[in-house]
Amino acid sequence: MTRTILVSILVVLGLAALAWMPTQLGAYGVGLLLGMTGYVALASAWALFSGPTRYVSLATVAFFGIGAYTVAVLSETLPYWAVLMAAAAIGLAVALIVGLATLRLAGVYFVIFTFGLAELIRQLVTWYEVNITGTLGRYIFLPITAEQIYWQLLAIAAVTIAIGWLISRSRLGLALKVIGDDETVAAHTGINIAGVKLALFAVSATIITLVGAIQAPRWTYVEPSIVFNPTISFLTLIMALLGGANRLWGPALGAIPLFLLFEWLSANFPNHYSIILGLLFIAIVFVVPRGVLAGVEDGWKHLKRRGEAA
């Protein structure tokens, strides 16, 4: 019990320190911190669903873009909190529709469908904007500072990791592990596979939508090709994989170094950015297929065993 209290105190102190950080940094530092926290939240949310179920979702940017676009459309007509609520509701609705339609399909079909989902939504939004409203691209003028965006992202990242922690300790978490290991076994033990997967997918997608909504004011100008940029799905995936999608802290651990690396790469090698990105991705798939954390744990166990044997 004392251990739980100690951990809680540490978590609160850690969060306080993170929340205090922007006051000590300049505009550039706050920007970095903001982007990093955004990706920690995205990767953790992605792993909530894809980690335990092993369903590779490439739809991250579809929901991220929905969030950002909702803000762009509604920011002038509704108060800020209502805009966020609306974004979350739309994200949830889309997640439920997509989930109901695709989650009962085999893994590959799911990957393929999510692969193109962002492209589909981008086309639909573009079509709607061009033909119905007659404008492509919108401006977002909200009186929100970078610090405020950062604090919101920090809160959502913390909530996401907390949800991951709660799930891993609950019956739902156990059900998820069984599904990830063997779906046939899961079905025979009476787990409502479709229900569990749908619930998780919806939670994960709603968080991702909110991250998109919160980050939207950073752009000022928004158009479909910006907010539905597939690179965002790709980066989220690679970060979660690097850290280890099956671990609570894995995605966060992968997101921080990779975000900094990508920032540096895009500043220094803007033209060769995607080549390096691709090579890095291939390297991660080959070298650490289950994530760095799992690799480190294996190595640690191996060392311990050798120590005991000696």
Place this chain on the structure above:
Amino acid sequence: MIATLITGLVLGGTYALVAMGLTLQYGISRIMNLAYGEILIFAAFAAFLLFSTFGINPILGLGIILPAAFAFGYVIYGVMMRPLVTRSKKSGTLEVDSILATFGLLFVIQGVMLVTFGSNYTSYSFLNTGINVLGANVAANRLLAFALAVIIGATLFTVLTRTRWGTTIRAIAVNLDAAPLVGIDVNRTARFAFALGTMLAASGGVMISMYQTFNASMGVVFTMKALVIVIMGGLGNLMGALIAGLLLGVVETLVATYVDPGLTLAATYCLFLVVLLWKPAGLFGKAAGR
């Protein structure tokens, strides 16, 4: 109406050819190749380069591009896919691993194209004259592309169904575990099928370059369409890929002509979802085995 139908069939012929290549790669090599469309676009750029710089027309260009694509696929399988296949023997993760690895490959090829050719739309004018078909005016380059697709597709189909070697390949698609029992070298055949699939992607790219503008970031759309066709036709089913390809080409052209050109991908998706929900194994697939 007839002009639209013919245009749709011509487009569908290219799609069918491209989807046949993906069927080979997924059905026989068990690699879900997300970089497929990038290879296609790369071939389109190669054809453009050969035509505009060296004055080699795309038909002759095929003679250079196809062997090169085959070699590329052969090397990629050996270097990138083979280790994943070996690794997944125990864990059965080839599908996910291959998706992730080829996703990386997608970015590498796309990046190379962006650096080399820039992000502008490219096209060249080759045989751009109208020909009268059943009272409708169709560009000669489209008809030529269609003829090529038919020739390549028919040749492949004949080889796969009529020769002993083709039977070997199909045996793997039908039953992977039993194939080695009758003396089939699965690894060698898988590598060959992957290279062949790459070649078909490249041939599709050359054809598309003849009658359509293209740019470096268009590959994903073609991968999507090929995947949709493959799944609609039933995994590993060449005939299914052919019919689904033609169907998709016609539906897309009809939507573009009579509804809105901006909604073709949405139409593709609707078709995909309807087929998946109605017949999860595809139109011509055997009753759900998995």
